[in-house]
Each structure stands twice: as C-alpha cells, then as structure tokens.
Amino acid sequence: MRKMKKWIAGGLLAAWIVGAGLLWVGESAYVSGGAEAAAVVIDAGHGGIDPGVTGRLTGVRECDLNLSVALELERLFSQSGLRVAMTRRTGEGLYGPDEPNKKSADMRRRGEIIAGSGADMMISVHMNFIGDARCAGTQVFYRDEAGRELAACIQNAVRTLQPGNRRTAHTGDYFVLKAGSMPSVIVECGFLSNAGDEALLTDEAYRRRLAWHIYDGAMEFLARRQKS
C-alpha cells in the first residue's frame, strides 16, 4: 500500500504594512499611528443614577448627549490612529449594583481610569445649564498650564463651528481635571438652559460636527507639541 503524504499548504499571506500612515490635519499637523501613537482618554460626564442637567424645553438628559459626543470623539480619534480610552461607553454608571454610595464610587472609578490611562490628554464632555436662559455657546475649562493650551486649541476650533460663539477658555477646579497629570479639559458643549443651544445639541448631525471640531482642536494641540 502506497502511503502518500500530502501537504496541504493553506494560503498563507503575510501582509506587512510598513510605515505608519500619516494623517494630515489642516496644513501642517500630523499624528502617526501604531504602538507609539498618541493616546487620549475621553470622559462622558454623568451616567447611571446621575443624569446631569436636563434640557429646559425637551427634557433631554445631559448624560445621553455627553455619551453621544464622546462616542463620536472615540470614532474620530481611533480612525486617526490614536489610542483611545473611555471612562464609559454605555449609559451605565461606573459602580457595582451593591455599591452603597454610587456617586462617589463612580467618581473614584472615573478618576482611576483617567489616571491609569497614561494618555497624552483628557477630554471630559459635559452640557451646561444656568438660570439666565440667554447664556449660550461652548466653553472649555482647564486647571493648569498643561491644560491651558489644549483648552485654547479646542475653544478656538469650536469657535469656527459657531461664529457667534465668543466664549473663552477658563480655569476650573473640577475633580476630573485633577484626576490625571496629562493636559486635561472639560468641554461644556453648550447650555441646555438656552433654547438655541438645546435645539442644536439635540440634533445628532450638529453633535457630530461639534465632536469633529473638538477633535480638530485636540489634534492641533498634539501637532504643536510634536513640533516643540
């Protein structure tokens, strides 16, 4: 009996993609992909038992709008080859079902994710609300010098989205700004106490444009850092 040994070689295709793709942003900025890529940690404010503020006219919940903008930011940064960490990707809060103090557990876990991310920047997404219904526009907060330039870049980028938006970046003493040592900002996307802002922020297409401008400002910040 003849024994035939047959090697069936499966098609083995090794595709080597050499060299990280360069994404050009604006005229001169770029960020390279791969393991050495810059990293960003994105925090969608509130969630779970804490809805944040609610729209004066529609009752829309801040936690849901924050998540929507945060997930779009995740998509944009990931697409550009950045490493992205998220404090949350669902509507759930960051605590176990038996946690006695859910809000403090949530904040503690949020802080751990931000601090442990080792990211090059942190962007926390929120919606604003104030008694004076005339207040409108996006406002970026930072805590220290490291965050100041990131805040300025994002504030400048969102200004081109809404030419009437004359708000400037401000310092703020908030928990998430202190959680990590990386440049950190809170983007208050607009006022749910203002009819015009509420109409914009409840429009998904606007939220996508807003996220793109936040992303664009953050990429400008990274490009400046790479040059210096």
Ligand SMILES: [Zn+2]
């Ligand atoms: Zn908030």
